[in-house]
Amino acid sequence: MNNFAIVCLDDNPDIVELLNTSLTPFAGLFDVYNAYSISQANDVLTHIAEQGQRVALVICDNDLGCDNGVNFLVSLDQHPASRQARSILINDTPQLDAIMQAVNEGRLHYCLTKPWDPQELQQVLVKELTSFILKHTDEDWLRYSQVLDHRRILNAHIDHQMSRFRSGFIQDTHTLDDATLAKQVTDALYEFFAGNDENRACRSYSANHILTHEGASNNILWFITQGEVALYKKDEFGRRHEVVRAGPGHLVGGMSFISGEPSFSTGVTLCHTDVIKLDRKLFNKVMNSRTELLPLFTNLLLRNFNRRLKGSIQTELCLQQTLKSLDDAHHQLVEKEKMAMLGQLVAGVAHELNNPVSAILRGSDTLKQTIGTITETPLDPENQARGNTIMQQAMLSRPLSTAENRQRAKNLTNVIGDRHLARKIVQMGIDDPEILQNWLLPQKHQLPTLLNEWENYYQMGNFLRSINVCAQRIADLVKSLKSYARQDDETIHCVDIHEGLEDTLVIFENKLKRHRLIKDYHPLPPLHCQPIALQQVWTNLISNALDAVDEPGEIRVTTRLSEPDAQGKQAIEVIVADNGKGIPPAQQAKIFELNFTTKREGNFGLGIGLSVCQQIIHQHNGTITVESEPGQFTQMIVTLPLDDAQ
Known part of the structure; x- marks a missing residue:
């Protein structure tokens, strides 16, 4: 028996059967109950409550003979097992009064009209059941992720875990003093490495041992457990000044270890000093094995940083000024980037439009000359009509590959006797056997003149097709820009x-x-x-x-x-x-x-x-x-x- 149930209510058994089929993918996680009247549905709700289950979803037909499905949905809040249930109302035809009643009562989450689209129903089921499950934080959400909305469940799970972590971080560590917090971290580290310190993380150094070098890269985090370490900083003249001392419970190299930046100062032991030395790989190993250490370490690290900041008021003021300058520079860069992207978009659109516009202008200039030639053609009416046919074909012509063009011209050369004329005939698309027999061969002696005149018709049709294609291309570009702005699917x-x-x-x-x-x-x-x-x-x-x-x-x-x-x-x-x-x-x-x-x-x-x-x-x-x-x-x-x- 599952924790949650789905109730299907319809007085038509065929509809209930269809709903049951659609609910099959969810049957492993939700028990499905069927009812054919409101009285049966109320009995089902009572039975569910007695079983200790809760209703996740109710799918109800509005027209139940003498009864009204909306009234049943409104009554769901009276049953303990169905107070948080999601609801879907089914109508034979859209009934606005019923829908508005359910909406006003806060008891309608989705409305379907018969016959429904199975895909739409599946999407609604996934959405509504996911919304229900995410209201129950005591449930193992990941158990439902393979059937319901995986992304919503995963995001909610991560947010929930982070919320718990933040809550634990604040509540578990804010009451500890610095010494107690540091002792908890170091004791846990010593316990982790007890009998298992092949990396020699727990070490002792004599005086004057250098831990970090100012300006050098640092991949080591040092926990000071005994002894004392001085941190030195050079001024612009190269003279070394002590800026702070770190004792038991303090960290050395924390800032550079976390940020990856060069070490801010040089750390030198002042006496016999015990440390726990962690490189990045070892640190990750410890934190992955002892996750309870992560909030403790984070708090310890923040307290160390806080002590450093309090130790130098001048450094803090300089840091604030630097951060303000960086923030101003960031805003300036963002504005410049916006302008640059706008310029790129304008240039890109202009570049895309240039070719079709140029083709239209070029075709228009050619058409001016070709129209005059056609209107003054010496062809007889029959050949003029054939020219018009060639023009119409050119406007609707389909492309031929270069190889096919060459082969058809070669075959036609044997009939025409002139390779150049054959290539023209193939190009104009009039090498069809019927056209060859009725148009060309009877006028074979004047083919050069005819083809020259017909070529004007062909060019006219070809240029008209080109202008149409280019105009359509411009329209498509505009449509694409609109689609881009609306984010609509084509x-x-x-x-x-x-x-x-x-x-x-x-x-x-x-x-x-x-x-x-x-x-x-x-x-x-x-x-x-x-x-x-x-x-x-x-x-x-x-x-x-x-x-x-x-x-x-x-x-x-x-x-x-x-x-x-x-x-x-x-x-x-x-x-x-x-x-x-x-x-x-x-x-x-x-x-x-x-x-x-x-x-x-x-x-x-x-x-x-x-x-x-x-x-x-x-x-x-x-x-x-x-x-x-x-x-x-x-x-x-x-x-x-x-x-x-x-």
Whole structure:
């Protein structure tokens, strides 16, 4: 029998059965009771109280024939076993009056409408049961962490333990005088090392033995049990002055041991002195083995520091002034950092918008010339209509890989007899056998003139498509900025990866024309993803590749399906490669770190692109890796797993 119970109340046995099924994951920690009327529910509550249990959650239907479920929820406070119970009200349709009544009575924590979403119910169950359990500090919360909200329970457990520690720290040590506190610590240490002091922690020194050196690093904490130690400090002229003496119960080297800073002073024994010497490893071993020593040691250390501060009023004043100066400097740095980040954001947005805006302006200028050429075309009406068809196809054209382009042009050359014309025909997408038979071959003698005129239609459609893509890119950027400000999740879509890649390549068309672009696309199934987020990945990878190569360089974009893994699942791989300067091995492990950039001087680089790319890829359960050889090539490999539905 468990300590807590869950009560399900509904006059429909099928609904109760559904609730029981949803409660199966919680059945190991909560006993589940069913009732089909309010009278049965009251009997169940009485039985639970007699068993010594408490009700954690009540799930109640509002419409119980002649009875009202809200009234039952309001009456829960009258039963000792259910006064702290959480409650969920189920409605066939939203009934505002009933809901408001329960809310006003403080007896409604969540409301569900039939039919409910099983996932929503599971989330509500986890939330409400977690809230109930965390009100019971006498329970072992970690026992429930695997079934309920692990993070809330773990955080609450840590806060509870720290609260108990702080309470024990204040109550157990504040009444002890310095000598008693020091004796408790040293006695416990001597007891710990009795017969087990292979590290020789308990030592004796003669006079003039140096424990710490001013300005030197210190990894030792010294407990003085007998004798006396003087601490010396040098002035600006190198003269040594005694600043304080430490006797039994005092600590030497505490500040530098805790902070890791160089020793503030030089510690020298003045007579035969017994000490307990602890390095960091040994200190951790002692504190982990004797946790009750930690509050005692902390209090002892604070008292030593307090004595040091009281011993030098001038030092304290200087320290306060230094802390005030550091605080002012910190606020100044924070303000400067805010301004710097704002500048980076503005520069980044301007950089992202520059390419699509430039493409739109370039396309507009070209369209001015092309429109005039088309309106004055010497083509007959039939060929003009065919030109319009070519323009429409260009506006909706799908990308071809370089290899496929080359192969289709080669096959067409045997028919047309001119390789240059064949390449034009393939580029315009009119190498279909039917078009070839009806359009081209009957006019073979005037193909050069026809293709030159039709190319204007093709360019018109291509530029219109480019302008549309770039305008959509700007809209997507604005949408991304809005989403970033709202922290909303982007909608998942089923898309063709090639379309996003091709849209990104269009944006960089002005830069890409100065290089050799090779597209090696393989047939791929649609991918469920966040297309706007992935477009940001392609934009960063292609932009980085362009920055890495000298003119004329080579950019290769490859897509393919990975080999099936042990479970037979496959993934889409997108590879962006360049023949640029490469990345040294020492930097390859850092390129995904925030604010790290490999951009050459004069190139824009915030050092955030690949870090953001990695986050986006991880959100898609994928990976991004780098392969590079300095002076030869770099390729970024993005792997996106296909889900079961795909």
